[in-house]
Amino acid sequence: MTSTRRWLLTTYKSSGDAGTFKWTLPAWAGTLPDGRNYNTCPGASACAPLCYARTGTYQFRNVKAAHEANLMMVLDDLPGWEAAMTAELQHPRYRGGKNVRCHDAGDFYSPDYIHAWMRIMRSAPDVRFYAYTKSISMFREHVEPDPPANFKWVYSLGGREDDLIDLETERHVDVFPDEEAVEAAGYTSRGDLGDLISVLGPRKVGLPANNIRHLKTKQGGKRFSELERERKARRRAPGKQFSSGRP
Numbered sequence: 001m002t003s004t005r006r007w008l009l010t011t012y013k014s015s016g017d018a019g020t021f022k023w024t025l026p027a028w029a030g031t032l033p034d035g036r037n038y039n040t041c042p043g044a045s046a047c048a049p050l051c052y053a054r055t056g057t058y059q060f061r062n063v064k065a066a067h068e069a070n071l072m073m074v075l076d077d078l079p080g081w082e083a084a085m086t087a088e089l090q091h092p093r094y095r096g097g098k099n100v101r102c103h104d105a106g107d108f109y110s111p112d113y114i115h116a117w118m119r120i121m122r123s124a125p126d127v128r129f130y131a132y133t134k135s136i137s138m139f140r141e142h143v144e145p146d147p148p149a150n151f152k153w154v155y156s157l158g159g160r161e162d163d164l165i166d167l168e169t170e171r172h173v174d175v176f177p178d179e180e181a182v183e184a185a186g187y188t189s190r191g192d193l194g195d196l197i198s199v200l201g202p203r204k205v206g207l208p209a210n211n212i213r214h215l216k217t218k219q220g221g222k223r224f225s226e227l228e229r230e231r232k233a234r235r236r237a238p239g240k241q242f243s244s245g246r247p
Helices: 061-076 078-088 111-123 136-142 179-184 196-200 213-219 224-236
Strands: 020-023 029-031 037-039 099-102 128-133 151-156 172-176 204-208
Touching: 061 078, 078 111, 111 136, 128 196, 136 151, 151 196, 172 179, 172 224, 179 204
Parallel strands: 020 099, 099 128, 128 151, 151 172, 172 204
Antiparallel strands: 029 037
16 A cells, blocks of 8 residues: 655645745744744734734644644754755656745744755755745845855845845835735736746835735735834834834
8 A cells, every 4th residue: 555645845726836836834923732832934023913824724724733743843853854855855746947935934934944945955956946035134144145046035025124125126025905006116016927926027026915804904005014114113102112022
C-alpha cells in the first residue's frame, strides 16, 4: 500500500498564479495548541486588524490547524524543516520555471528563519522565490547585502517600519479601498494578474481591498499606509500611551 505524500508547499488555485506554490504560517499573533504564544508578523501594525488571513477560510479549523502545524515544525526543529524543504524542492514537480511564494500568511519573523530560507533558495536555483514582507529592518541587515539570485521581494505598507521604505526608489505595495483609488494614486493595480506583478512589474503596485465586508468597513476608505500614519500620529499625540504589543 502506498501512502499519500504530505507536501510542505501547496498550490495556488487562481489562474493568475499558475505554476506557483506557497508556504503558509498562521497570520500575526496567536496561541498554539500547546499553549505557546507566537507572532509571525513582527512588522504588522495598522494592517493587523484588516488582514485577510485572519478571517474567512484561513480560520476554518482544518486550515488553521495545518498552518499551526507548519509553524510548530519550524519552531521545534528549524534545521529539520530546512532539510525537508530542501529535499522537497528537488522533486520534478518544481522543475520548469516554477515559483514559490514564501508566506501567503505570516512573514519572516526572525533572522535565523530568514537565513534558513535563503539557504533553501540557493539549493534550488531553478525555482523562483518571492515574498511580500513588512520585516524591513531584518531584510536590510540579513537579505539585502547578499540576496539569493532567485529571490524577489516587495515591501508592504501598513506596518511598523513603513518609514524605512523609500517610496520613490524601492519596490512596494499598498492596499487601497478600491481600484479607482489605486489608479488615482498613480499605482499599478495587481488586478487578476497574480502576485508576480508585485515583484516583477512596476515599482508601485496597488492591491484593492479584500471584498470581505467587515474588513472594508474597518478600512474606512483609506490606504493601509494612511492608516499607519494616523496610528503613529496618535502615538505621538500628548497624553496618548500605546503598549508595544499588538496595535
